[in-house]
Amino acid sequence: MQLTLEFGGGLELLCESKKIHKVNVDLPNGADDLTMKHLLAWVRTNVIKERPEMFLKGDTVRPGVLVLVNDCDWELSGQLETTIEEKDVIVFISTLHGG
Amino acid sequence: MEAGEAKSKKAGGPRLCCICNLRRPVLKRPKTLQQICRECFYEVFEEEIHQVIVKNHLFKSGERVAIGASGGKDSTVLAYVLSELNKRHSYGLDLFLLSIDEGITGYRDDSLETVKRNEVQYGLPLQIVSYKDLYGWTMDDIVKMIGLKNNCTFCGVFRRQALDRGAALLKVDKIVTGHNADDIAETVLLNILRGDIARLSRCTSITTGEDGPIPRYYFSTECIYSPNAYRGFAREFIKDLERLRPKAILDIIKSGEDFRIATTTKMPEQGTCERCGYISSQKWCKACVLLEGLNRGLPKMGIGRSRAGDVNGDLHNKNESKSGPTVKSIESRKQCGSLDF
Ligand SMILES: [Zn+2]
Numbered sequence: 158m159q160l161t162l163e164f165g166g167g168l169e170l171l172c173e174s175k176k177i178h179k180v181n182v183d184l185p186n187g188a189d190d191l192t193m194k195h196l197l198a199w200v201r202t203n204v205i206k207e208r209p210e211m212f213l214k215g216d217t218v219r220p221g222v223l224v225l226v227n228d229c230d231w232e233l234s235g236q237l238e239t240t241i242e243e244k245d246v247i248v249f250i251s252t253l254h255g256g
Numbered sequence: 257m258e259a260g261e262a263k264s265k266k267a268g269g270p271r272l273c274c275i276c277n278l279r280r281p282v283l284k285r286p287k288t289l290q291q292i293c294r295e296c297f298y299e300v301f302e303e304e305i306h307q308v309i310v311k312n313h314l315f316k317s318g319e320r321v322a323i324g325a326s327g328g329k330d331s332t333v334l335a336y337v338l339s340e341l342n343k344r345h346s347y348g349l350d351l352f353l354l355s356i357d358e359g360i361t362g363y364r365d366d367s368l369e370t371v372k373r374n375e376v377q378y379g380l381p382l383q384i385v386s387y388k389d390l391y392g393w394t395m396d397d398i399v400k401m402i403g404l405k406n407n408c409t410f411c412g413v414f415r416r417q418a419l420d421r422g423a424a425l426l427k428v429d430k431i432v433t434g435h436n437a438d439d440i441a442e443t444v445l446l447n448i449l450r451g452d453i454a455r456l457s458r459c460t461s462i463t464t465g466e467d468g469p470i471p472r473y474y475f476s477t478e479c480i481y482s483p484n485a486y487r488g489f490a491r492e493f494i495k496d497l498e499r500l501r502p503k504a505i506l507d508i509i510k511s512g513e514d515f516r517i518a519t520t521t522k523m524p525e526q527g528t529c530e531r532c533g534y535i536s537s538q539k540w541c542k543a544c545v546l547l548e549g550l551n552r553g554l555p556k557m558g559i560g561r562s563r564a565g566d567v568n569g570d571l572h573n574k575n576e577s578k579s580g581p582t583v584k585s586i587e588s589r590k591q592c593g594s595l596d597f
Pocket residue numbers: 273274275276277278279292293294295296297
């Protein structure tokens with residue numbers, strides 16, 4: 158599945174200062190859908206190069222990290238349960254510093 | 257867009273924006289818990305700011321107003337909203353962008369680029385003031401001299417004056433700075449944790465320094481020389497609270513505002529610095545004390561446990577000027593990256 162991931166607000170520093178990542182993510186074994194829960198785990202393994210604790214806390218993003226799925230706050234689409242589809246754009250923005 | 261609509265159907269039927277009932281909502285406002293669309297968000301956000309400006313009589317027609325511009329999101333939003341409202345409601349303001357360059361190699365490159373984009377986008381003239389111009393020292397020079405331990409004292413003290421001096425250069429009547437609710441709530445909390453009632457009362461105040469310079473500025477990105485662990489902890493704490501109850505952040509700010517009314521703590525008297533004219537409760541302001549130390553090769557002067565008052569007394573004796581009564585300076589515990597109003 159082709160996805161565009163965008164990191165901002167300082168999170169890009171955790172992935173070699175690259176803000177936009179065009180990635181290809183496979184469905185997890187035996188699953189019909191790709192959820193944000195799975196995508197976060199995939200991002201942690203494949204995209205984040207340092208200090209993952211700045212991005213994740215427990216199984217979700219650290220408080221203060223804004224997640225947008227196709228320009229829509231993931232709170233409205235079910236957060237970790239949000240289903241991701243082909244060509245979706247997922248944006249992660251840290252609001253923890255950077256006024 | 258299409259993908260998004262498909263998704264919202266999937267997540268349990270297409271819900272529409274609570275305000276216009278026309279478009280797909282893109283966010284939930286923590287303040288009202290309403291799910292609203294992009295267009296309606298802009299509309300209510302800008303209208304609320306306009307109402308605050310009108311209600312508090314923040315501006316008069318014909319005033320020259322500097323927007324403290326760090327290149328971060330808050331000041332970018334402020335530059336956009338203020339230039340927009342100025343046109344829409346004919347405030348009649350002369351707006352400028354004012355940016356500070358601390359002289360930390362590589363640190364401001366990105367943010368200065370953003371500020372230059374703001375200059376073009378909103379047609380607002382930009383003035384960049386550097387520490388080198390103002391003080392003869394860049395932050396890099398200072399770090400070379402004093403090491404990494406106390407540099408934040410310098411950075412913070414110099415920054416507040418830089419904004420005022422830059423404003424004087426532009427002959428502006430007012431300085432405005434943009435802050436988000438998270439930052440203000442965090443500052444309220446930190447001031448409570450530090451027992452700093454004087455600053456607590458100021459940090460939720462919408463205007464400061466009506467009779468003097470207006471020191472209000474927020475350090476945009478976390479200082480690379482000293483990430484402030486204490487502050488970081490407070491931020492995570494309030495974001496954790498917000499997750500449990502979205503209104504928690506606004507409630508903390510409300511608490512800060514109510515404390516202000518209740519406070520009867522004596523505030524230190526404010527005078528002006530004999531050297532540079534900046535507001536100071538001492539003969540010399542903190543920046544002048546620090547600069548004197550740097551220039552005399554005694555960079556520890558005015559730092560750490562010794563109160564600014566002691567240093568001032570010391571300085572005055574050496575300069576054979578009479579040492580007046582020293583008022584405990586509220587500026588002496590200022591930290592880098594703290595929110596200043
Ligand atoms: Zn709407």
